[in-house]
Amino acid sequence: MINMGAKTFISHSFRIAWKDLIELYRNKLGLVLLIIMPLFMMVMIGFIYPSNGSTVTNLPVALLNEDLGFSNSNLPSQAFITGLQQINDQTHLLTLSNASSIEDIRDKVQNGELNGGIIIHNNFSESLLSGEQGTITIVTDQSNPTISATMQAALSATFDQMSTLLAQQNVQMLNSSVTTNNSLAIIKPYNVQTEGVVSGNPSYFDFIAPGIMAMTVMMSVMTGLPVAISQEKEVGTMDGMMVAPINRMSIILGKTLAQVARGLLQGGIILVLAVGLFGVAIQGSILLVFSLLLLGVFAFVGLGIVITSFAKDQETAQMMMTTLMFPMMFLSGVFFPIQQMPWYMQSISKFLPLTYAVDALRKVMVLGADVSDISSDLVVLVVFGVVTTIIAVPIFRRMMTR
Numbered sequence: 001m002i003n004m005g006a007k008t009f010i011s012h013s014f015r016i017a018w019k020d021l022i023e024l025y026r027n028k029l030g031l032v033l034l035i036i037m038p039l040f041m042m043v044m045i046g047f048i049y050p051s052n053g054s055t056v057t058n059l060p061v062a063l064l065n066e067d068l069g070f071s072n073s074n075l076p077s078q079a080f081i082t083g084l085q086q087i088n089d090q091t092h093l094l095t096l097s098n099a100s101s102i103e104d105i106r107d108k109v110q111n112g113e114l115n116g117g118i119i120i121h122n123n124f125s126e127s128l129l130s131g132e133q134g135t136i137t138i139v140t141d142q143s144n145p146t147i148s149a150t151m152q153a154a155l156s157a158t159f160d161q162m163s164t165l166l167a168q169q170n171v172q173m174l175n176s177s178v179t180t181n182n183s184l185a186i187i188k189p190y191n192v193q194t195e196g197v198v199s200g201n202p203s204y205f206d207f208i209a210p211g212i213m214a215m216t217v218m219m220s221v222m223t224g225l226p227v228a229i230s231q232e233k234e235v236g237t238m239d240g241m242m243v244a245p246i247n248r249m250s251i252i253l254g255k256t257l258a259q260v261a262r263g264l265l266q267g268g269i270i271l272v273l274a275v276g277l278f279g280v281a282i283q284g285s286i287l288l289v290f291s292l293l294l295l296g297v298f299a300f301v302g303l304g305i306v307i308t309s310f311a312k313d314q315e316t317a318q319m320m321m322t323t324l325m326f327p328m329m330f331l332s333g334v335f336f337p338i339q340q341m342p343w344y345m346q347s348i349s350k351f352l353p354l355t356y357a358v359d360a361l362r363k364v365m366v367l368g369a370d371v372s373d374i375s376s377d378l379v380v381l382v383v384f385g386v387v388t389t390i391i392a393v394p395i396f397r398r399m400m401t402r
Contacts (some may be wrong), residue, residue: 012246012250012254013249013250013251013253013254013257014254014257015254016246016250016251016253016254016255016257016258017253017254017255017256017257017258017261019254020254020255020258021258021261035265035266035269057092057093058092058093058094058095059093059094059095059115059116059147059151060094060095060097060113060114060115061094061095061096061097061114061115061116061117061118061151062096062097062098062099062104062105062108062114062116062117062118063081063084063096063097063098063099063117063118063120064098064099064100064101064102064104064105064117064118064119064120065077065081065098065120066119066120066121066122066124067120067121067122067123067124067125075125076124076125076128076129076134076166077120077124077125077134079166080120080124080134080136080162081120083162083165084096084118084158084162087158087161087162088158091154091158093151093154093155093158097114099117102117102119102139105117105119105139106139109139109141114141115140115141115147115148115151116138116139116140116141116148116151117138117139118136118137118138118139118155119136119137119138119139120134120136121134121135121136121137123135124136128166136159138151138152138155138156140152205274205278205280206280206281206365206366207362207366208334208335209270209274209278209280209365210358210361210362210364210365210366211332211333211334211335211358211361211362212270212274212334213267213270213271213274213293213361214292214293214296214332214334214354214357214358214361215328215329215332215334215354215358216263216266216267216270217263217264217266217267217293217296217297217300217357218296218300218325218328218354218357219325220259220262220263220266221259221262221263221297221300221301221304222300222303222304222321222324222325223321224258224259224262249393251396252305252392252393252396255305256297256301259297259301259304260294260297260298260301263293263296263297264290264293264294264297267290267293268290271289280365282365283364283365283366283367283368284363284364284365284367284368284369284370285364285370288364288370288371289361289364289365292357292360292361292364292374293361295357295378295381295382295385296353296354296357296381298381298382298385298389299353299357299381299382299384299385299388300353300385301385301388301389301392302385302387302388302389302390302391302392303324303353303388303392304321305388305389305392305395305396306388306391306392306395307320307321307324308321309392309395309396309398310395328352328354329354331345331348331349331352331355332349332352332354332355332357332358333349333355333358333359334354334358338355353380353381353384353385356376356377356380356381356384357377357381359374359377360374360377360378360381363377
């Protein structure tokens, strides 16, 4: 008798889920949007944050040489310019032009013609020839901090490389016993190397792809529930299910299963695009990735049911969902590392389930973590899902009796 009751309960739940999915299939526009949203999001963000090493190239930068006697081709300032041009021919970081003065650089930066400038000071050659440091100034565009920081870091690394090469030449000139092989050890006695936890060089898109997957699953669940519940209340089909010989829990489970299918479909589309189109390497288990997506759906379904049950109509429910989703997108580490946020924002992020879903997916996909490595994230998601489901069930029952 118990087995028959359980079979009936499961059967009713699957029928309700199948009904919701059939309605989605019949709604051609909704089905297209369900597939288009992850495609659009991945393609748009994927090409905004390219997966290759450098994110910017051919930045327009003006070069101002104030060094006295710069017409002499043997001066260190001319050697510096030649070396800079040779390195730039390989990196294509800059589009170099000449400037007549510092005011010329500032004017062109202000009107958008340049992203910055390089100034070789008037005592550059004299300082180097007398054994002192030559001064170079990098002028940046503070209106665009990201580009400014990128250009400054790249130029600083380039100048450091050129400085090392010049120092090697000077050491060899001063001491005939010094060779090319051992001059670098004299100038830089420490050979500092970096190595990641996993092989390869993950890009920013490897960082952002897991966050987009978790966010899309959340959005699919949170936006799908108002349609699945509030709309049926408005058109009256919910009354038909209430008078049918169906367990109320079957209705909740059926609605949940339909949202699970929607979320996993969109998560799968994003995963395929991330790997096939943008070369994201999945270091961990694919099965664990989908299990996390499934757990993410479970964590958000209860919250979605609670909010939808309190809403009077579909429009109000969707507005409430949007109000809740918008801050979660930016406070859960989807696009920006939580560690770079102010402390009070970091504190808020700890109360958002999306934070733990993103963190777990990122550890598995980028670092190859296993279940034991993400146990704390799993516990939070499970507890959050269980608590919200326990709260959602009586609220949903009360809503159906109204």
